[in-house]
Amino acid sequence: MPDLPESFENALPTGGVTGSEKYAEVDDDGNLRIPATHARAMGFHPGARIKLSRLSDRLVLHRPIGQLTRVYVEPTTACNLNCITCMRNVWEEPVGRMDWATFERVLAGIRALPEPPTLFFGGLGEPFTHPDLLDMIREAKRLEASVEVITNGTLLNEARAEALIDLGLDTLWISVDGASPECYADVRQENGLPRVMANLERLRDLKIRKRCARPTLGISFVAMRRNLAELPEVLRLEHRVGARNFLVSNVYPHTPELLREILYRRSIGESLWSRSTIRMGRMDPNRDVAALLQSVVQGLYGPRLEGTELLWSSDTCPFVSRGSTCVRWDGQVSPCLPLLHTHTSYLEDRLRTHTAYAVGSLRERSLLELWAAPDYVALRKRLEDFDFSPCTACNSCEKADGNQEDCFGNTTPSCGGCLWAQGFILCP
Numbered sequence: 001m002p003d004l005p006e007s008f009e010n011a012l013p014t015g016g017v018t019g020s021e022k023y024a025e026v027d028d029d030g031n032l033r034i035p036a037t038h039a040r041a042m043g044f045h046p047g048a049r050i051k052l053s054r055l056s057d058r059l060v061l062h063r064p065i066g067q068l069t070r071v072y073v074e075p076t077t078a079c080n081l082n083c084i085t086c087m088r089n090v091w092e093e094p095v096g097r098m099d100w101a102t103f104e105r106v107l108a109g110i111r112a113l114p115e116p117p118t119l120f121f122g123g124l125g126e127p128f129t130h131p132d133l134l135d136m137i138r139e140a141k142r143l144e145a146s147v148e149v150i151t152n153g154t155l156l157n158e159a160r161a162e163a164l165i166d167l168g169l170d171t172l173w174i175s176v177d178g179a180s181p182e183c184y185a186d187v188r189q190e191n192g193l194p195r196v197m198a199n200l201e202r203l204r205d206l207k208i209r210k211r212c213a214r215p216t217l218g219i220s221f222v223a224m225r226r227n228l229a230e231l232p233e234v235l236r237l238e239h240r241v242g243a244r245n246f247l248v249s250n251v252y253p254h255t256p257e258l259l260r261e262i263l264y265r266r267s268i269g270e271s272l273w274s275r276s277t278i279r280m281g282r283m284d285p286n287r288d289v290a291a292l293l294q295s296v297v298q299g300l301y302g303p304r305l306e307g308t309e310l311l312w313s314s315d316t317c318p319f320v321s322r323g324s325t326c327v328r329w330d331g332q333v334s335p336c337l338p339l340l341h342t343h344t345s346y347l348e349d350r351l352r353t354h355t356a357y358a359v360g361s362l363r364e365r366s367l368l369e370l371w372a373a374p375d376y377v378a379l380r381k382r383l384e385d386f387d388f389s390p391c392t393a394c395n396s397c398e399k400a401d402g403n404q405e406d407c408f409g410n411t412t413p414s415c416g417g418c419l420w421a422q423g424f425i426l427c428p
Contacts, residue, residue, distance in 0.1 A: 043067035043323070051384055062321060065380045068113060068371050069323035072337060073106055074098065074123025075130040076329055081152055083188045085177070085222050087343045088124055090254045095125075096329040102362060103136055106327055107143065109367025116145035120428065122173070123329070124341060128155040137167050146170045150220065150428060152188065153196040161203045169215040171245070173428045174200065177222050179233035186226060200241040207242070218245035220428060224261035249426040252419065254345040264424050268348065268392055314422050317383040317415065325371060331362040333370050335379060337427055338420060339413060347395055347417050353402045357413045383415065391417035 025033045034044060043064045044050060053060040063069070076097040079088065110116050119140045121127045128151055130136075140147045149164075150173035164172060176196065178184035184193035200217070207213065221234055237243040253259040283289045319326070319336040326334045334340050334357060342356040359376040360369075370376060389399070389406035395417070399406050406414040419425045 072326040077125040079126040098329040102331040105362040112368045118146040122150035156199040172215040173218040179230040217243045259346045315386040320383045332358040388416035
């Protein structure tokens, strides 16, 4: 079947602008002046504190941590699958489901903001097992918020697919960890991949029939030793079902079996790498170039490609840098998805306990009150500076076995052992 015609694609901002807005200017006092349209889009309001990262030939301006731009909402911890990669396998929490009163508090928080943030429905469960998910999407869209959902795709029947199009869902993320039925079954569910592909092809056809580009389709892939060879075929879903975004993350090792599947054992300690860099021009993506790149990344003490500090960030909380907060199914608000639930995982060969941390509950205070609370503001500042013990590189004392305290004197949450902050684990 043909892909969604390009003529149906909505015009999306690409960062390219015309005229004077292409450039910032330095005034007579030596201050950098940024065009107002860019400043507003990035939250550079008067008095905002902007973090700067200086590279060899450029200056990177980060979004202010005071602007709430993304709210993760966990509708439920229930799921219709039992994937080997899910941390639900190593906890004993009861299944929870967000009630409508709690979601109304989320909506009230969005209404109180000067601009609606993106609402992302996802967490430690399958959102489509919640009976009110479509109603939640509908109410969020009424607030003119951008809305995204992540799903395993098995429950995406025709009625739901048509509803997502009619509701104006902006992005639908599908978790696909294999391109062959055998590999998919090894990670997720036997006989599940043909059904997921049929659901995605039907969604593609419905979008064409309705002449609608939304929802944009994203593919989330958890890379492991057992499925890495199938990634090229997964990327071909761009042409098969019209996928526009791909996210490739490492597996989160919460069992000894998954620890043997990780693809970053040598790179987890930054001290193992050379500090030299390589600048490379554009080359054809052929076998010779692939072999060259492979020889670079396989060297234990080999140099890095220039610019990978932007792709593989370290000592950077992705949730803070994106202006995110997370609402658990019961209304507890946490600074990131990993802190929504207490769980264990392996940091190299040491079992580490991640104790859940909440800044408060929507049942007691509003979303805006929690976001502006002094303790939460101070935590975001601490995460922006990221002055934590380097547990991922060191991992040599008992304080690395939890997130309660580190050897720099930080107390809960101490994030030096967070794999998200080192760029190993990614979330949409």
